[in-house]
Amino acid sequence: MLKKVGILANGGDVSGFNAVIRAIVKTAENHNVECYGIIDGYNGLLKKDFELLSTAANGEAIGILPKGGSIIGSSTNANLFNYKIQNEDGSVEYKDMSDKAIENIKEFGFDCIFTLGGDGTQKSARDFATKGVNVIGVPKTIDNDVACTDITFGYNTAVSVAMEALDRLHTTGATHHRIMVLEVMGRYAGWIALEAAIAGGADVALIPEIPYDINRVAEKINNRRKRGKNFSVVVVAEGAKPKGGEITIMGTRDNGTGVDNTRLGGIGQVLAKQLEQITGLEARNTTLGYMQRGGTPTAFDRVLSTKYGTKAMELALEGKFGTLAIIKNGKLDSVSLEEVVGNNKRIGAVSGNTEESNLRKVTMDDDLIKTARNIGINLGD
Numbered sequence: 001m002l003k004k005v006g007i008l009a010n011g012g013d014v015s016g017f018n019a020v021i022r023a024i025v026k027t028a029e030n031h032n033v034e035c036y037g038i039i040d041g042y043n044g045l046l047k048k049d050f051e052l053l054s055t056a057a058n059g060e061a062i063g064i065l066p067k068g069g070s071i072i073g074s075s076t077n078a079n080l081f082n083y084k085i086q087n088e089d090g091s092v093e094y095k096d097m098s099d100k101a102i103e104n105i106k107e108f109g110f111d112c113i114f115t116l117g118g119d120g121t122q123k124s125a126r127d128f129a130t131k132g133v134n135v136i137g138v139p140k141t142i143d144n145d146v147a148c149t150d151i152t153f154g155y156n157t158a159v160s161v162a163m164e165a166l167d168r169l170h171t172t173g174a175t176h177h178r179i180m181v182l183e184v185m186g187r188y189a190g191w192i193a194l195e196a197a198i199a200g201g202a203d204v205a206l207i208p209e210i211p212y213d214i215n216r217v218a219e220k221i222n223n224r225r226k227r228g229k230n231f232s233v234v235v236v237a238e239g240a241k242p243k244g245g246e247i248t249i250m251g252t253r254d255n256g257t258g259v260d261n262t263r264l265g266g267i268g269q270v271l272a273k274q275l276e277q278i279t280g281l282e283a284r285n286t287t288l289g290y291m292q293r294g295g296t297p298t299a300f301d302r303v304l305s306t307k308y309g310t311k312a313m314e315l316a317l318e319g320k321f322g323t324l325a326i327i328k329n330g331k332l333d334s335v336s337l338e339e340v341v342g343n344n345k346r347i348g349a350v351s352g353n354t355e356e357s358n359l360r361k362v363t364m365d366d367d368l369i370k371t372a373r374n375i376g377i378n379l380g381d
Helices: 017-029 042-047 098-108 119-130 155-176 191-200 214-226 267-279 299-317 337-341 367-374
Strands: 004-009 034-038 050-053 083-086 092-095 112-117 135-139 179-184 204-206 232-237 249-252 262-264 283-287 323-328 331-336
Touching (some): 119 135, 119 337, 155 191, 155 299, 179 191, 191 232, 191 367, 214 267, 267 283, 299 323, 299 331, 323 337, 331 337
Parallel strands (some): 112 135, 179 232
Antiparallel strands (some): 034 050
C-alpha cells in the first residue's frame, strides 16, 4: 500500500512540469498518499532535499497549473550512476552514487519515485528500477523524442512558440525582401522544425533525419523569386546537417560519460550566410533558443500533462512499477522502461545520439512529412 511518494523533475525545463506535479499530488491526496518534491532532480535524491507538496490552503501545489518551469527545480547534469564530484584540490572525478541515493530513498520511506523527464532521465529511472527501486516515468521534452509514446508534454508549447516566431518573421521578410532563417531546438529529431514549419507557413524545413542539399534549398528560394515572391522563410532544426557533412555544434560540456555532452547550435547562422551568397538575397537568422522552454503551457499541454500525472499515479496505486506513462493512438497506456531504453541496457550508459539510444525520430512515412511535401515545403532533398 502506498503511503509516501516522491516526484522529481529532471533535464531541461518545459512548460507543463507543474501541471504534471499538480495532477500527481491531487490524485495522491484522493488516496491519502503523501507527496514530496525531490528538489533539483536526481541531485535531490543524493542530498536528501525533499519538500512536502500539498493542494491544501497555502500548499506548494496550489495555483501552479499555468506556471512555466518547475516548482521543485530540475537538473541537466545529474547522472547518479556517473556523478561529477569536485574535490577540495580542484580535481574532478566521477563516481557511482546510486547506492547512496537508494539508501536515502529507503531511509525516508518513499514507496515510489516519479521521474519527469526525457530519454536520459528515463534511462536513469530504468537503471534504478534494475536495482530494485519502485519508479514510474512521465515523458517530458520539447524535442518529442522519447521512445514508445506518441507525444511528450512540453512539445506542443514549444511548437506554438516557434509558430508565433514564424508569423512575425513573415512580415519582416516580406517588408525587406529577405530570407528569414529560424533555428529551433529538437536535438537529433526534427519534430519541432517540421510541425512549426507546417503551422507557420514556412517555405523550407530542414531536419536531422534528412541531410540537406544547400543548392536544393537555394533553388526553392530562387523559384519563389521568379514567381514574384521576394522573400522566403526557412526553419532549421539545431541537429540538421548537410549531405556528407556534420552537425554544427557550439561546443561540449564536461559532465562525465553518462550524459550527452554535445551542445548543438549555430546551424541557422551558417545556413543564412550560405543562402545569402548563393541567392544574392539578404538573409537573417533568428535562434529561438530558450524561448521554446519557458512560459505558460498551452491548453493542450495543460490537459496532456494532467492526463500524464493522473495516469502515473494510477500506475503506482496498481503497483505497476518500472513503467513509463505513455500516449498510444490517442489513449493513455504504459510501457516497460526496458522497452523505452531499447538496446541501451548498460547501467550508467549515456543517452543521446548514440547507436544504442532509442530516440523517437521522424520517419519518412510520417504524416507530417507527407503533409509538408504536399503543400510545397522544401525539405532540402
